[in-house]
Amino acid sequence: MAGITTKLLYQSCDTFLQAGLKKKDQINEDQLKLINENSDKGLLSVRWEKTATRNVLKYNVTNMTALSEYVKQTMTQDKYFGIISQFQKILEHCVDIGLPVDNILLSDPKNVFYNVEKQKLYVAYLPLVNNGYKCANTAKFLMKVNKNASFTVTNGAVMQKYNYFLDEYVNNPKNKSGFISPTQLYKMLHDVLMLPDVKEEEKPQPAAAEKAGAAADDDDGDHTILVSRKRVSECPAFLKDENNREIPIDHFPFTIGRRAGNDLALTDKGTVSKVHAVISYENGTFYVEDKESANGTFLNSYAENGERIIKEKISSGDVIYICDIPFVFNVNDTDSATVLVGDKGTDAKKSSQQKANMKKLAYIINSSSKERIPVFVYPFTCAELSGMIVGRDNTKNRHSIFIENISCQSLSVEGDEVDVGDRISVFSGCNFLYHGIGYTFFEES
Incomplete structure (x- = not known):
């Protein structure tokens, strides 16, 4: 995105995202008018100012939050995909009204905004006569959003399929634009989320400039892979990470490590061993066991202050440190989760006692x-x-x-x-x- 600079401006009680272009860039006034007429469809309203050295576009983002920050707040998986679905609809609407998708400013999620009160996503569109910037690397944009997002995982299979979808576009050397069309994104969301089919005439039509595949200069994705399939409420226990994201434990032994085949695969964490630790359930008791990891597993204390464990009993509220990466272990109530072993009444009493003894910081x-x-x-x-x-x-x-x-x-x-x-x-x-x-x-x- 060489030639475009963005920054936030605060004027009176309003906030603006300012995009500075080159002086030679010609503004398409018809597009400018079209953008402002469609601000209710997810396009940020914009005004054009001309300086001695360049063109300046000012997008009104008053009372909005940058998407890069909003997605860091813990939300449900459905809420997260709802945001992605809104983005797909904005792309589709741009195609419908004749605005080239390449002109959407997608270089960084900090330039895309979310109105919390309206629960609505907004993008900045560059109204240019000729666009040499090619800002809409859709695949890299979605990958960056996915990397920063914090949400409760209720279906690991859905997340895995979505990650594979992005990887396929980002790592495809046959297309360096990173473009994902509205139609391709629409089909992916319906396949992944298993939404009901719609009538053929209701489906978005491919844009004339629709391209295939994608590639990336680098991979910005979060490589943490969640293999568990069940919802958290259906599992006997779950882990909660630093961002309060919930990771279901739906079977035992439950393995944690850097290798992709683990139940919780931390493939981008260099301090984590291939098979670092295992959570097990034996005779009504939960355990965490270190698997001779290089940097150790710790319980309820930071690595620099604590002693490495070999195998320890754990209960709801205990903090397991995979080296220096904390996970809070939680036990579900037996009326909402499947108990694998033991008498239901006994386990319910034990679970109640464990909840009473949860260790809050x-x-x-x-x-x-x-x-x-x-x-x-x-x-x-x-x-x-x-x-x-x-x-x-x-x-x-x-x-x-x-x-x-x-x-x-x-x-x-x-x-x-x-x-x-x-x-x-x-x-x-x-x-x-x-x-x-x-x-x-x-x-x-």
Whole structure:
């Protein structure tokens, strides 16, 4: 995307994404008008300004969040694919009204925006007479979104098929454009999500400039592969990662490691051994066992402070460290999950006791509803407090807790405003305001 620079501008009470072009770039005023007439279809409204050295386009993104930040907040798998489906519909609409898809600014998810209040996705379109930028590398864009996304995995097979779909386009040397047409994306979503078939005349028609295949200069994808198939609620237990993404454990032994064939494959983690650890269920008890890994498995303590385990009993709330990568182990209630071994009544009583003994690091109380939000792992995010992160810095035997503003437009801690991109230290009993709603942070002793 050489020749295009983007930045956020704050003017009065409005926020704009500014795209600077070369002076020689000619603006297509008919397209400019068409974009603003279709702002309700997912195209950011834009105005054109001409300076002495270049053309400038200003897209109104007031009260919106960059997609690159929004997808970091934990959401359901269905919600995530709903966003991808919205993107497909925007591509389709551009084709329908005669706007070349190549002109959509997809170089980085930070240039695509999401309106949380309207639950709607918006893209920036470049209204150019001649476009030499070729911004719409759809495959790399979707790969980057997928890499940053945090969501609860309810169907590992769906995610695996989606990842394979993106890999096929990104790694195809026959086409370097990385273009995925609206029709191809539509078919993939319906195949992966098993949506009901629609009538032929309702399906999007291929664009005249539709291309096949894709390639990439590099692979930006997240290589973590989830092999488990069942929903979390149907499984006896599940893991929760640093982004609160839930990973179902639907059989035992459950293997974790760098090799792709593991039940939880961390193929992009160099500190993880090929088969690093195993979670098992024996005579009504859950265990985690280190498989002679190079960097060790730890329980309820960081690698630099803890002792490597060989095989230990685990219960709901325990934090398993695969080297320095934390996963919170959780046991499901027996009325919603399949119990593999033992008497249902006995296991239900045991599960209830395990839930009562869950080890929280901290909790956050809503001042109005008095609801408690448990914190089991740092960094911590949740849907109720999207746009902010609670994290912990560790130095030997001391640690400090902080709140970081990722994309929240209104956040203050003990009366001090926390701007987007800033962080502030917090303490047990600390009060903060999130969009005007009061919360109190408490650390477990």
